[in-house]
Amino acid sequence: MKFAIFSFAHMHAYSYAQALQHIHDAQLTVVADSHEERGEAAARKFGATYYKDYQDALQYGDFDAVIVCSENVHHAEMVVAAAEAHKHILCEKPLATTIADANAMITACEKNDVKLQTAFPIRFSTPLQYVKKQIDSGSLGRILALTGTNRGQNPGGWFNDMQLSGGGAVLDHTVHVIDIMRWYIGSEIAEVYAEVDRRFSDSPVDDCGLLVMEFCNGVIASHDPSWSRPKTFPTWGDVTLRVTGTDGITLVNAFGQHYTQYDDELNMVRQVPWGDNPDLEMINGFIACITNNSSPLASGTDGMRAMEVALAAYESARIRRPVSLPLS
Amino acid sequence: MKGDVINVKVVVIGAGTMGSVHAEAYASMPGVELRGIVDPRLDVAQSLAEKLGSFSYSTLDSLLMAEDPDVVDVCVPTPFHKEYIVRAAKAGKHIISEKPLDRNLSDAEDSIRVCKEHNVRLFVGQVVRFFPEYRSIRQQIVQGKLGQVGTARTFRGGSFPSGSNDWYANSKLSGTIIVDLLIHDIDFLRWCFGDVERVYAKNLVAERNRLDHAYVSLKFQNGVIAHLEGTWSAPSGFSTAIEVAGDKGLITHNSDGSVPIHSAIRQQRSGVAAVEVPSSPMIHNPYFIELEHFIHCIRTGDVADVEPEDALAALKISLAAVRSAQSGEVVTLSQARGEK
Numbered sequence: 001m002k003f004a005i006f007s008f009a010h011m012h013a014y015s016y017a018q019a020l021q022h023i024h025d026a027q028l029t030v031v032a033d034s035h036e037e038r039g040e041a042a043a044r045k046f047g048a049t050y051y052k053d054y055q056d057a058l059q060y061g062d063f064d065a066v067i068v069c070s071e072n073v074h075h076a077e078m079v080v081a082a083a084e085a086h087k088h089i090l091c092e093k094p095l096a097t098t099i100a101d102a103n104a105m106i107t108a109c110e111k112n113d114v115k116l117q118t119a120f121p122i123r124f125s126t127p128l129q130y131v132k133k134q135i136d137s138g139s140l141g142r143i144l145a146l147t148g149t150n151r152g153q154n155p156g157g158w159f160n161d162m163q164l165s166g167g168g169a170v171l172d173h174t175v176h177v178i179d180i181m182r183w184y185i186g187s188e189i190a191e192v193y194a195e196v197d198r199r200f201s202d203s204p205v206d207d208c209g210l211l212v213m214e215f216c217n218g219v220i221a222s223h224d225p226s227w228s229r230p231k232t233f234p235t236w237g238d239v240t241l242r243v244t245g246t247d248g249i250t251l252v253n254a255f256g257q258h259y260t261q262y263d264d265e266l267n268m269v270r271q272v273p274w275g276d277n278p279d280l281e282m283i284n285g286f287i288a289c290i291t292n293n294s295s296p297l298a299s300g301t302d303g304m305r306a307m308e309v310a311l312a313a314y315e316s317a318r319i320r321r322p323v324s325l326p327l328s
Numbered sequence: 329m330k331g332d333v334i335n336v337k338v339v340v341i342g343a344g345t346m347g348s349v350h351a352e353a354y355a356s357m358p359g360v361e362l363r364g365i366v367d368p369r370l371d372v373a374q375s376l377a378e379k380l381g382s383f384s385y386s387t388l389d390s391l392l393m394a395e396d397p398d399v400v401d402v403c404v405p406t407p408f409h410k411e412y413i414v415r416a417a418k419a420g421k422h423i424i425s426e427k428p429l430d431r432n433l434s435d436a437e438d439s440i441r442v443c444k445e446h447n448v449r450l451f452v453g454q455v456v457r458f459f460p461e462y463r464s465i466r467q468q469i470v471q472g473k474l475g476q477v478g479t480a481r482t483f484r485g486g487s488f489p490s491g492s493n494d495w496y497a498n499s500k501l502s503g504t505i506i507v508d509l510l511i512h513d514i515d516f517l518r519w520c521f522g523d524v525e526r527v528y529a530k531n532l533v534a535e536r537n538r539l540d541h542a543y544v545s546l547k548f549q550n551g552v553i554a555h556l557e558g559t560w561s562a563p564s565g566f567s568t569a570i571e572v573a574g575d576k577g578l579i580t581h582n583s584d585g586s587v588p589i590h591s592a593i594r595q596q597r598s599g600v601a602a603v604e605v606p607s608s609p610m611i612h613n614p615y616f617i618e619l620e621h622f623i624h625c626i627r628t629g630d631v632a633d634v635e636p637e638d639a640l641a642a643l644k645i646s647l648a649a650v651r652s653a654q655s656g657e658v659v660t661l662s663q664a665r666g667e668k
Contacts, residue, residue, distance in 0.1 A: 199478025
């Protein structure tokens with residue numbers, strides 16, 4: 001299967017391109033990036049054809065599927081155009097920055113009968129999938145509460161430009177874990193309360209927040225999406241969940257499979273992961289849903305629902321009251 | 329402590345879990361005499377008293393007939409705190425009370441007022457202030473080592489607590505997991521960050537199935553966002569965790585992660601798998617350190633690291649969280665002032 005990557009604005013594009021190199025029968029053939037220097041370098045590095053304009057890539061490029069890694073606000077136009085060109089789409093999260101955009105993307109993909117998968121690699125994390133099975137098997141009993149964290153560091157650059165990102169830490173780091181929570185318990189979030197603030201930097205966007213939520217089925221939950229890890233933190237951040245059930249508790253750390261390296265060369269302590277690569281498994285899953293004509297594990301709708309919770313968190317912080325979902 | 333110091337005479341009311349911990353601390357504390365243990369379950373009081381070389385009584389009155397203590401330490405279930413505090417205060421005794429001071433503000437305020445009227449000291453066992461790891465973390469925050477703090481998270485919990493007549497299972501008696509358990513973290517965070525601006529909380533209690541779980545969101549007047557989680561739903565064990573993130577650094581602590589000793593002892597010929605027992609021994613446990621500090625304040629008249637007004641303030645925040653969990657609304661504790 002031949003792949004394009006639309007924009008290397010999001011650093012995950014590099015991880016996905018590297019993952020493609022490890023997949024037999026998959027090939028990165030096209031890179032489109034309006035940032036010429038960045039795009040040409042990536043195309044050179046991964047042996048792909050470079051286009052400055054993604055519309056040209058859609059018209060002339062040779063590929064079946066596209067991974068969209070542009071700045072958040074540009075996801076919608078690229079996904080809709082790719083769908084109309086009958087390309088299958090794996091879109092970086094957050095799916096979009098508005099509900100209207102997300103709906104337009106989902107509709108365009110349905111209308112053109114192409115797959116739309118939201119890039120939630122954590123769904124493909126082996127430890128998190130193990131816990132999904134544990135929950136489904138009933139060994140934790142009925143689920144009572146979910147506590148999530150996805151802390152990290154401010155990625156810098158366009159992530160701090162509201163016009164390109166659509167939001168800061170709360171949008172960037174809420175969607176992964178909300179997606180996992182919805183998937184784990186098969187229920188939608190009914191209500192969100194959030195504190196959102198800028199406490200760690202001079203960034204014009206939010207860099208911390210704490211969400212307290214309730215699901216339609218009565219499960220209570222909280223999530224911490226803050227860019228609160230200092231420069232000396234031994235890794236980029238974390239994804240953790242504590243699942244509390246009537247018969248047991250499970251604590252899962254998506255990147256718990258690591259060793260510690262004390263590195264005098266870099267003058268730092270580092271956690272080096274050794275577990276399965278969720279990016280690779282996510283792209284394998286995307287290819288499988290195209291090949292088998294099945295539904296993606298994390299669909300466009302899943303991407304929209306998770307994004308909606310982040311938008312509700314901003315609204316809650318603004319009005320200082322809990323906000324009901326779905327947003328009208 | 330000098331040799332000519334007169335011993336402080338202490339009695340402990342309640343021979344349950346906390347009463348035993350306190351009594352054991354006093355029994356080994358220099359300059360302190362454990363003069364008696366009161367419990368209506370006289371056999372329970374007796375066995376603890378015998379173990380510690382003290383005396384047992386079934387009522388506070390019978391003890392006060394026989395002994396003339398300086399300090400009464402109240403380790404009874406929360407609903408009985410005020411009754412014993414008032415009686416001890418009227419008898420002119422200094423009082424050390426387990427937390428929470430009470431389940432509602434008016435009773436808590438009554439207790440504080442009566443102690444003032446009778447000119448006796450009142451100390452509330454907000455013991456987290458005496459846990460060395462929490463003390464050290466606060467020190468770093470106060471000294472600015474983390475820079476401007478943005479977020480703080482705490483966890484506290486384990487399996488459902490057992491108490492006499494299962495009083496924890498009645499949220500009217502315990503005041504809920506927020507008032508009984510999370511008040512520890514609420515008090516500690518207030519000690520670190522000052523007054524709270526607003527509170528939001530979720531609390532699973534309605535089920536009365538011994539599976540309480542709570543989330544509390546606090547926004548402090550200094551801007552710090554705090555998230556507290558408490559559980560009584562775990563199948564076993566007890567643990568706490570805290571992390572404080574600032575723009576110059578991050579502190580994380582997990583009680584499970586800082587245990588120096590892990591032993592697995594083979595069950596002799598029982599065919600049962602070995603039970604792993606973690607141990608974290610210290611010369612003095614935090615309860616000893618706390619009680620020794622209170623006794624010191626009684627001797628010297630020094631201001632304590634936790635005064636009754638602090639316990640009252642922590643209770644106020646806890647009750648605001650309970651109210652928020654019940655109403656589903658945000659509870660604002662004071663007028664916004666000086667918020668950045």
